[in-house]
Amino acid sequence: MSNWKEKLQVNDLSNDAKLEMQCRKCNHIRYLSKTELLKRDAGQRYLNYIEDHSQCTVFGCKGKMRLSLTYGHKVSAFIGGIA
Numbered sequence: 001m002s003n004w005k006e007k008l009q010v011n012d013l014s015n016d017a018k019l020e021m022q023c024r025k026c027n028h029i030r031y032l033s034k035t036e037l038l039k040r041d042a043g044q045r046y047l048n049y050i051e052d053h054s055q056c057t058v059f060g061c062k063g064k065m066r067l068s069l070t071y072g073h074k075v076s077a078f079i080g081g082i083a
Ligand SMILES: [Zn+2]
Pocket: 023, 024, 025, 026, 027, 028, 056, 057, 058, 061, 062, 063
């Protein structure tokens, strides 16, 4: 289960899936939808790339974010299949 982020592309997410990004420094949480990521041409990106390149948006924080999925049924089934 540890490296599922390296195996899952944004394109693989179900359309209603949301990524929860939590700052490791200040615990600020923001959500990214698949639609938003596609707008940024991130469809081919693996989720670990998204996580590695994310930065907290709180002014002056710029902490690293921890990515997790808020599961849609399709997504959790998919992850179960590759784990
Ligand atoms: Zn932060």
